[in-house]
Amino acid sequence: MAKRSSTQESVALAFELLKRIPRSRKVTASELREQLESIGIKRDIRTIQRNLETLCEHFNITRDERGKPYGYSWNKSGEGLALPNLSSHEALLLSMAEDYLANLLPSSVMASLDGFFLEARYKLNPTDDNTKDRDWLKKVRVVSETQPLLAPTLDHDVFKSVSEALYNDRLLDVEYRNAQHAVRRAVVMPLGLAQQGCRMYLVCRFDGYDNERALAIHRITKATVSTFCFERPKGFRLSQYDADGRFGFGEGKKCRIVFCITKQAGYHLLETPLAENQTVEEFDEHYTIAATVIDSLRLKMWVKGFGCDVWNISYE
Known part of the structure; x- marks a missing residue:
């Protein structure tokens, strides 16, 4: 049984590496290791390097040995895996989407898209044939109707725990600081995530209550995902919560x-x-x-x- 588990882990690691090897640029073993760690896969650099050597032997992947650290990419004549050859229009769309999706998708999902976003940014690097697509990013902008404010600092680990609990319908143990600077602890049901201007809010129910509240995520100082799941309230809809003016x-x-x-x-x-x-x-x-x-x-x-x-x- 242990051998089977080890084999499954090796296959999963190889698959995740294949997904993250780009076509039109080089990626190093260290970069791949960081991408894997962001989705919870922790391996030492030597393990990553050994797997890359094996993949180069069995797939159409090239290793650039002209300098260290070595760079890996799909051979231009190869089909690659999961990362299609993006058109400039597709790269433009992904580059714009990355800015607006950064805080609205679970961190694990955003991490799994890293390869696509990196490929899109590389595709929009200055070349003669993508000038108009690249310049489009300078021609469009979402502007604020109110006085612009700098975004508050979010604790990366807190936000990761919040999105994980929300995604998996798990209870969340939080420690937060209210507007009067008093520190509170509570167990909450995470029900929704909303961005209002430069601030992010977690809509939730406190344990033992049947109404919803919104916690400013930048005021949450600690967040621990529980092993206990909960059943989402059938009558709750985030869109209705917004329509009822609760964020106002x-x-x-x-x-x-x-x-x-x-x-x-x-x-x-x-x-x-x-x-x-x-x-x-x-x-x-x-x-x-x-x-x-x-x-x-x-x-x-x-x-x-x-x-x-x-x-x-x-x-x-």
């Missing part, structure tokens, strides 16, 4: 807001309404806007942000 410090209750706003400050609300049932009365110098929205602290802060350009505000 609301409780899901709706209200009808009515206010007057100067034309200069309120014209954009004619183009981007507050709600489908929004109504607008136009006067010489202002609009009277009415709409049914989620009542929340974020709503009140948004209205307050217009200053003296808004008046006669009511929440019904």
Whole structure:
């Protein structure tokens, strides 16, 4: 039985190495070792080197021995494994996706995609035939509607544990610091992960409670994945949690807001309404806007942000 287990581990290691050997650039044994460690496979450098030597003998893989450390890649005439020859358009898509998926996919999944992202970045290195694709990255950008803030520092081990527990529906033992700087410990059911601006939140249920709360991940100082699984609440949906205004410090209750706003400050609300049932009365110098929205602290802060350009505000 031990021999079979050892054989399975050897095959799994070889397969993971094959997936990470690129076609259009060289990768070293040390780089491969780091990629494997990021998904929980720990091997010493000599073991990696021996496996690479074996793979070179049985697959169409070349080893560049012109300098140390040696570099490994698929022969250009070989088909490779799992890493197709990316077109420049595919490389462009992957490069853009990497920025936005970094914190929204389980760390193990992101690690398994490392080879694709590396290949995409290499494909977009300056060449004569990919200039327009490479320059596209300089021509598009997602911009903030509010004052830009630097992202808080996330503990890598904490985030890894959070995503692992969320992915596998396991209880999570957390130690966190609240807004009053008090340190608390709790066992929680991780139910969802959300990015709001530059901050990441874990939506969860505390052990013994039947309501959901959102914990800022940068305030979690320790996180340990439990061996115990839990059954996700059947009525919970992250999309509904968001629609109820919970990330805007609301409780899901709706209200009808009515206010007057100067034309200069309120014209954009004619183009981007507050709600489908929004109504607008136009006067010489202002609009009277009415709409049914989620009542929340974020709503009140948004209205307050217009200053003296808004008046006669009511929440019904």
